[in-house]
Amino acid sequence: MSKSKMLLSFIGHKGEFYELGLQDFIPIHKYDCIWIQWVLGQLTDDDIILFLKRCSKMLTNKGVICVKENIIENGFEEDTSFNLITRNEKDLRIIFLNSGLQIVHEKVQKNWPDSLTKVKMFCLVSKV
Numbered sequence: 001m002s003k004s005k006m007l008l009s010f011i012g013h014k015g016e017f018y019e020l021g022l023q024d025f026i027p028i029h030k031y032d033c034i035w036i037q038w039v040l041g042q043l044t045d046d047d048i049i050l051f052l053k054r055c056s057k058m059l060t061n062k063g064v065i066c067v068k069e070n071i072i073e074n075g076f077e078e079d080t081s082f083n084l085i086t087r088n089e090k091d092l093r094i095i096f097l098n099s100g101l102q103i104v105h106e107k108v109q110k111n112w113p114d115s116l117t118k119v120k121m122f123c124l125v126s127k128v
Contacts (some may be wrong), residue, residue, distance in 0.1 A: 001017060001019055004017070005017060022039055022042070022043060022047075022051060023043055023044075023047040023050070023051060025051065025054075026054055027054060027055055027057075027058035028058075029058065030058055030059070030060050030063070031055075031058055031059055031060065031063055032059075032060050032062070032063050032064075033063065033064055033065075033066060034055050034058070034059070034063070034064075034065045034066070035066045035068075036055075036065065036066065036067045036068070037066075037067075037068040037069075038068065038069060038070070040067065040069055040087075040092075041069065041070070041079075041082075041084035041085050041086055041087070042082075042083060042084045045091075045095055048095050048099070049095060049098050049099045052065065052095070052096070052099035052100075052101060052124075053099050053100060056099065056100060056101060056124075056126040056128075059125075059126060063125075064104070064123050064124060064125055065101065065123075065124040065125075066121060066122070066123050066124070067092075067096075067121065067122045067124065068109075068119065068120075068121045068122075069086075069087070069092065069119070069120065070086045070117040070118065070119055071086065071087065071088060071089045071092065071117070071118055071119070071120050072086050072087070072088050072117060072118070073088060074088050075088060076088065076091070077117075086117060089120065092122070096122065096124055100126060100127050100128060101124040101125065101126060101127065102124065102125055102126075102127045103122050103123070103124055104123050104124065104125050105122075105123040106120060106121065106122045106123070107120070107121050108120050108121075109121065
């Protein structure tokens with residue numbers, strides 16, 4: 001973490017750093033956009049739902065949550081070397097729904113090699 005802080009200071013980064021697991025992270029500011037990329041596979045479904053609910057409470061009136069994750073066709077794949085799972089799109093949609101979020105836009109990653117797992121992005125807003 002200290003090396004990241006040092007390197008980012010050279011480009012004028014003025015953000016904050018948090019040293020804790022995503023399942024324990026509680027946003028403390030209001031955000032226009034919360035970007036979540038390639039980390040949900042390391043959380044349980046219940047932890048994702050709780051995390052997304054916390055994030056949605058911290059969005060501005062027109063704020064969005066963007067999620068970018070690998071997805072598979074059916075079931076899930078477990079990768080013990082990285083301690084993560086890759087979910088299917090249906091399961092991700094259920095997680096979003098159970099988090100009180102609505103998909104307003106979605107897109108498959110373009111120019112992605114066929115040899116790699118499909119990547120999809122979702123733009124979510126709070127249903128409340």
